[in-house]
């Protein structure tokens with residue numbers, strides 16, 4: 001195969017959960033640009049309408065949307081059954097997550113400061129539910145379809161999105177220097193669930209040994225999203241490249257992992273973090 005044909009996803013069908021997120025939408029865009037039909041799944045109905053309208057202008061009916069809470073087993077089952085009616089499912093990207101952001105609201109206050117000693121168990125439980133149980137449900141329902149593909153030999157690519165904070169503890173110093181009246185801490189549930197995603201990837205990849213179902217993780221570093229200059233500088237200084245990522249710098253990685261270009265890759269973690277975890 002030529003390198004172009006290895007990356008070509010024409011005629012393939014892909015699912016992106018959390019498809020309305022900052023990175024989720026660029027993952028969808030990348031797969032559309034590579035030729036795939038993309039099913040955007042999100043819990044946020046309004047954002048789904050907005051993003052699908054924008055993407056449809058370029059990609060027409062190759063973009064489909066599904067309102068789905070990935071933590072609800074029956075809803076996930078129905079959603080995957082509807083998608084499977086359109087044909088084979090070639091790729092699943094588990095991108096939906098609870099990711100407490102360092103982005104204060106209008107009053108400069110955070111919804112939750114992330115302080116460990118007062119951290120709400122409901123926040124902890126919600127993160128585990130979305131980031132791990134939702135990933136489990138989506139993967140289980142999709143893999144059942146993938147198992148039957150290629151005459152029962154199994155075929156498909158599953159990509160779970162982790163984070164640098166799944167590999168290292170959050171560097172709480174980068175959240176210190178801020179104009180906000182409150183001190184923000186990146187909460188512990190984020191690192192815990194993102195580390196869990198990496199274990200999940202290895203376990204499911206190992207389960208599908210000697211099949212055509214590949215399971216990998218993508219570990220992105222922080223993407224710039226209008227953060228204040230103090231945070232941007234503090235974050236950037238922790239990377240080798242000296243900057244945050246632009247969201248579209250993950251497009252090539254997601255197409256690589258979903259396509260035949262990564263046909264000999266499973267149980268792996270692709271780290272694209274500007275060198276954050278190398279230091």
Ligand SMILES: NC(=O)c1ccc[n+]([C@@H]2O[C@H](COP(=O)([O-])OP(=O)(O)OC[C@H]3O[C@@H](n4cnc5c(N)ncnc54)[C@H](O)[C@@H]3O)[C@@H](O)[C@H]2O)c1
Nearest residue numbers: 018020021022023024042043069070095096097163222223
């Ligand atoms: N943005 C970054 O800088 C960054 C860095 C490292 C890792 N990541 C990881 O990359 C992935 C994508 O990040 P992002 O920036 O797009 O996140 P985001 O917070 O912008 O978007 C998350 C999306 O998930 C959806 N969602 C939340 N709960 C859901 C549920 N129960 N069912 C369905 N959808 C639900 C939200 O509505 C939202 O659209 C996440 O897993 C995140 O942890 C992001």
